[in-house]
Amino acid sequence: MKAILVGASGAIGRCLLQDLLNDSNYKEVLILVRRKSDIEHPKLKQLVIDFNRLSDYSADLKGDAVFCCLGTTKSQTPDQKEYLKIDYQYPLDIAWMAYTNGAQSYHLVSAMGADKNSSFFYNRTKGEVESELKTVPFKSIHIYRPSLLDGKRTQKRFGESVLNSLMQLINPLLMGSWKKYRSIKVESVAKVMLAQSLNDQKGIFIHPSDQIQMLSDVL
Structure with a gap:
């Protein structure tokens, strides 16, 4: 199989x-990168692109499974138009191009609270991209909604670091329906995304954070 990954520089x-490079499947x-990565591997192919001209690279977006880990924050991208490009337009443009070229599955990192009817811009944007993605006729679409991510960032986020430290104390107290609010390791999310891409499933699948953790625990 061949994978297409966008957002490879994020957590x-x-x-x-x-995980993909280490997997024999x-x-x-x-x-897809803005700047060439220093990572070298015989299976790795890098396509340096201008995301504002995605259609110029449509012929190169050929693969079996597409993984979209794109995302930004209000502090990184205060301009809402630019924010929408990254969190909404790019994922959908890539989806349609890859589908046209024969891709079978699409794996999107969304967020807990995604809701196209939300009054909060962040949650609404995530909900809208999920809704639009479902119209692309892939064999399977997997949407992952992790809670607070626990992992190393390329850019330090002080508030998130403090919250993650606090969550280490709170996590064990969150039981039952509250489990989905536990913080989750980025490694757990990645592991489940890879595993789901190897399942021969048809349909649209939503994976809340507690389910992602449960699946990760048995892998």
Whole structure:
């Protein structure tokens, strides 16, 4: 199989890239990047692109499974138009191009609270991209909704670091229906994304954070 990965420089994306490169089911991993990565591997292929001109690279987006780990924050991208490009438009444009070229499955990292009817811009954007993605006729679509991510970031987020430290104390107290609010390791999300891409399933699947953790625990 051949994988297409966008967002390989993010916390989940970096873990997923290593998992894909180490998995014998994938013979090639194509990553879409703004700047060439220092990572070298015989299975790795890098496509340096201008995301504002995605259609110029449509012929190159050929693979069996597409993994989208794109995402930004309000502090990183305060302009809502730019934010929408990254969290909404790019994932959908890539989806349609890859589908047209024969891709069978699409794996999107969304977020807990995604809701296209939400009054909160972040949650609404995540909900809208999920809704639109479901119209692309892939054989299977997997949407992952992790809670607070626990993992190394390329850019330090002080508030998130403090919250993650606090969550280490709170996590064991969150039981039953509250389990989905536990923080989750980025490695767990990446591991489940890889595993789900190897399942011969048809349909649209939503994976809440507690389910992702449960699946990760048995892998």
